Amino acid sequence: MKTAFALGLSLVCSHLMAEGKTPAFRAQTIDDKIEIGYGLAIADVDGDGKPDILLADKKQFVWYQNPTWTKHVIAENLTEHDNVCIAARDIDGDGKCEIAVGAEWNPGDTVNSGAVFYLIPPADRTQKWEAVKLPAEPTTHRMKWVRHGNKEDGKPRYDLVVVPLHGRANKNGEGAGVKVLAYEMPKDPHAEWKTEVVSDSMHMTHNFAVVDDMSRSDTLIYLGGKEGLGVYGSTSGTAGWHGSSYVDHATLNPPLKGVGEVRRWLTPGSNSWATVEPMHGNMLVFYRPSGEGKLARAVLDDTLEDGHALACGDLLDLGRDQIVVGWRAMQKKDAKVGIKMFIPDPKAEKWASLLIDDNTMSCEDLVLADLNGDGKLDIIASGRRTKNVMIYWNETK
Numbered sequence: 001m002k003t004a005f006a007l008g009l010s011l012v013c014s015h016l017m018a019e020g021k022t023p024a025f026r027a028q029t030i031d032d033k034i035e036i037g038y039g040l041a042i043a044d045v046d047g048d049g050k051p052d053i054l055l056a057d058k059k060q061f062v063w064y065q066n067p068t069w070t071k072h073v074i075a076e077n078l079t080e081h082d083n084v085c086i087a088a089r090d091i092d093g094d095g096k097c098e099i100a101v102g103a104e105w106n107p108g109d110t111v112n113s114g115a116v117f118y119l120i121p122p123a124d125r126t127q128k129w130e131a132v133k134l135p136a137e138p139t140t141h142r143m144k145w146v147r148h149g150n151k152e153d154g155k156p157r158y159d160l161v162v163v164p165l166h167g168r169a170n171k172n173g174e175g176a177g178v179k180v181l182a183y184e185m186p187k188d189p190h191a192e193w194k195t196e197v198v199s200d201s202m203h204m205t206h207n208f209a210v211v212d213d214m215s216r217s218d219t220l221i222y223l224g225g226k227e228g229l230g231v232y233g234s235t236s237g238t239a240g241w242h243g244s245s246y247v248d249h250a251t252l253n254p255p256l257k258g259v260g261e262v263r264r265w266l267t268p269g270s271n272s273w274a275t276v277e278p279m280h281g282n283m284l285v286f287y288r289p290s291g292e293g294k295l296a297r298a299v300l301d302d303t304l305e306d307g308h309a310l311a312c313g314d315l316l317d318l319g320r321d322q323i324v325v326g327w328r329a330m331q332k333k334d335a336k337v338g339i340k341m342f343i344p345d346p347k348a349e350k351w352a353s354l355l356i357d358d359n360t361m362s363c364e365d366l367v368l369a370d371l372n373g374d375g376k377l378d379i380i381a382s383g384r385r386t387k388n389v390m391i392y393w394n395e396t397k
Contacts, residue, residue: 015345016352021316023341024395025356025379030069031389035059036082037382038105039142040389042369043088043097046125051369053380054099055389056086061101061119064389065126066371072126079104079115089145091158091185096121098185099129100160102140110166114140118160118189134193137179139165141205147212147219148182148234159184161198161221163205173204173226180205180223180232182241198241202227206260206279207310224259224275247287247295257281261310267320267348274323276307283307284325288348300342300351305329309339309366315377316396320344324356326363328384337362339381339392362386 016023035058045052050066060076061083084105088097104115116136119129141164148159159182167176180198198221205225212219221232221241232243247259257278265272265286272288282304290296300323309326316322323342329335339357344350357363362385368377371391379392 016316016318016343019318021318022397023316023343023354024397025392026395027357027360028391028393029388030064030391031055031071032387034382034387034389036384037364037387037389038083039085040365040367040380040382041086041088042367042371042380043090043099044095045088045097045099047094047096049095050373051371053371053389053391054086054088055382056083056101058082061086061099074099074129075101075117075119075131076128078117078131081106081113084141085143087143087145087160089158091145091156093155096125098145100143100145101131102136102143102162104136104140107139107141107165110138110168110170112138114138114164116140116143116160116162116183118185118193120189132189134183135195136162137164137181138168141165142207144208144210146182146210146221146234148184157184159196161208161210163208163223165206166204167200170203175203177201177203178205178225180208180221196240198232199223199230199243201243202230204258204279206258207262209262209264209273211264222262222264222273224262224279226258226279228256229259229262229273229275260307261325263310263312263323265312265321265323266314267344270348272348274310274312274325276304276310276325280306280308280330284310284323284342286323286348286351301325301340301353305332305335305337309363309381311366311368311379313368313377315341315368315379315394316343317376318343318346320346320348324366324368324379326357326361326366326381328362328364330362330384333385337383337386339363339366339379356392357381357390360386361388361390 039056041054053064061074082105085102106113202225229247260279261276284301304327326339341354362383364384366381376394
């Protein structure tokens, strides 16, 4: 693997030179006093047209206001146990995001843990928001606002999809499946939210990716878990969610122990995926179609210490995505932490790695967004042991 990877490095670097690209990223710390930094989101909170950074920290949900990165507390101390996730998206088209959050994080309790809240903003969004508690499955872990067809007026409908870590009363990843729920917001958010089961067949799920095809009102959810990678679809005009197995890791040789992180990878004419395997794992893996409905699997890196963050995007303006992965080394605390970027050649057959952060970011989560409107995706990350939120400004020439 090391020899092949070295060949890939020189090959891709020559392509970058031919394409006139010199990757460059400048790190800026915007907060060095967080407690854990469980999850990040990017959305316009105040309606000024600039994307802001939102963070689920141990006891606070906060947002950092673009461009000064002033920190505002949205809500705090909602439950006895930790916060764990946040979802932010403008779902009604008014230019300001709606926010939902997950808390009561206690993964060892698969019966009574887990909480979901919808947050109602005050007139001044820099002040505290009202928290409306919704019914929740135990071990609430990840959430996103997801396109689910259209409303009666023809406008896009967005549901809150919430993914727990375990199924109810699940022990050691066995027992009931994880019940992934989609919440439909009523006109009055204080009223009852209807829920729909997206999936309940997988065990020990960890993270998920959402693909919206706005041209066809289709949505796909790719869910990583113990059994591998599951795909669930919703199409406007049809009822409910439909699902099927996408990658069953028990069929691989040797069998793998599931998927932790998953993100879609795009290049013209290809629909591929990147994963971190297994959960909190050491491998960055790339999947691509290989014909006859099958996927080819390539391990790009097997040296991650507790891989926990993943994103795909064209940061270098190559016309094909790069993969950004972060690791936190929670189990081996003397190991280095950081963030790497993996850059493919035009055929995605050879890959080069670029170290974005060398041991200053114990990466719990990361996202990509163009924060300053220069047309380039920047990297935003939160660090668990390093207790920081950082922007890696994309200054690629």
